[in-house]
Amino acid sequence: MTKILVVDDEMAMRQGLVDNLMFEGYEVDEAENGKVALDKIQSESYDLIVLDVMMPELSGFDVCKQLRQAGNQVPIILLTAKGEEIDRVLGLEFGADDYISKPFSLRELLARIKAILRRTQHSTTPVQNLTEIGQMKVDFEKYEAFVGSEKVKLSHREFEVLHFLYNHRQKIVSRDDLLKNIWGYDEFPTTRTIDNFILRIRQKVEINPNDPKIILTVHGMGYKML
Template identity: 60%
Template sequence: MANILVVEDEVLMLQGLKDNLEFEGYNVDTASNGADGLKKLLDKHYDLAILDVMMPEMSGFDVCRTARSRGIKTAIILLTAKAEEIDKVLGLELGADDYITKPFSIRELLARVRAILRRAGVSDSNEKHTIRQIGKLSVNFAGYTATTNGKDVKMSHKEFEILHYLYNHKNETVDRDKLLDSVWGDDYQPTSRTIDNFIVRLRQKIEEDPNDPRTILTVHGIGYKLIEHL
């Protein structure tokens, strides 16, 4: 089931949204201000974030803008008491996926949540239990977990994102710049050396012999290729 973050400074509204979303079966985390909400978005994977626009410390607009600049691709719904068209346009231009004006019915909100999760490809099926075998690593991309021989392997959020992108383009040559844009976003660009360092760490977890890689290959002058061994 999808992981959802709700960021809202009104206590009753926050608890009400949490209760209704959990009743629908979603996993829900909460934050009561924009700064805490942004920290959670950067530290953990969420399928959807619901952000109030008017909040202390950071507005929902600022959280959305910063998250997108850091390459966070989590779907975002903005909540606001304002109904002016310019506010809706601003929210969407900043990278929000939808915009709901208060007051709203919980039925409407839940319908929007389901629609956005479907568009994002988040399934209620057993996908969250699907294990992909990549080299010696067993990976659950939906659950952000990895094991080798039944033992947990610690991986960072970015390591999962890079590996997931390579896996989705398995047996294809992936350009370094394309990988940077897809994982970090256009507004926050590390150097290609950053990618190389992540690949070194991934090989240590995936390859039987990291010095003689068989799964993540270097395509000199271009990027990398993940080979699926059947």
Template identity: 60%
Template sequence: MPKILIVEDEPAMQMGLKDNLEFEGYTVETADDGNNGLEMILTNVYDLVLLDVMLPNMSGFDVCKSVRSKQIGTPIILLTAKGEEIDKVLGLELGADDYITKPFGVRELLARIKAILRRSQAGNEVRGHQLTIGRLALDFESYVAHEGELEVKLSHKEFEILNYLFNHRNQVVSRYDLLEDIWGYEEQPTTRTVDNFIVRLRQKVETNPNSPKTIITVHGSGYKLIL
């Protein structure tokens, strides 16, 4: 069964999540602050991390940012008591795969977990193959990208977006398609999230990011990967 790490400092919440996930058959480990959580993620292999945003010593946002900076693609669901859109957007831009706002129902959380694990375990059409997109040579199995001999760091989410665009190459993909199919939302927080990711990807893919030829904008519709 999948192995899940819970990083949560509230004892009652941590224990409740652990009991419910173990009842569903998952293997569960726990950490009660950001520093311990980060160390466990860096030194162990997990199928998914439930990461509280408000943690002692190191926030969940900082943990997420550090994990993604190490090119670790383990799916992360943020647990937050904050409902403001800016917090959700920040978490997603730092590389989280989903978020859920406290208080939440166990059923909803389990559904989110199962959806992310299903997407993660299913893989995608091009994994195991190297592709060239713009300036980059990409390996979607190992999540490694190169420009010539130089390794280029891409986040897990950036790989997923490029993979999705490749699978729909030469077709218009809307921002809502990307939010729904990459992040899996029923209610998208904002299309600005997608725009910001596209800007960063163009910096890495395009010869001239100010005049993109590979990831182009189709005004009023979305984006298109030209190959």
């Protein structure tokens, strides 16, 4: 059964999410703050985390950043009471897979959760189907990447952007194409977010990220993977 961790310091909000997710058939655990969440994540395995941003002592940004620095790539949806662009950009840069601004509809949150789980709960077959992209070899089915024998850390969203570019290689892909097809909902992040994702992907794919040979910028239009 899919297991979700809900992290929110507001008890009413947390309990409401827990009850509704359990009603949808998920196994649900909860944490009242970031520190408790990190302790639980160290001892339990979760398929997805719903994480509030504005919490005392340890914010959702801090939790997300610490998990990614430790190599934990569990999908994360950030809940934020703010709507400013900077909060959205920061959340994605810290490695979150998605964000949703309060107040939100339960239907929208459930749709986001299902979309992420569809992408991440892939086949567990041990056979690797590696695709070579620059200096990196990628298994898009298992969401794994390697440079030589070393495993490379990519967020789920980075995998999706990379996969989309690979499926459209030799073609120009606009920033709007990526926003529409990867994020896939009406309230898009900014095109600057795409540029930041491309920068991070280049650092892993390119031998020299400052002189890219695999993912090229087509000025005024977008990107092209060779």
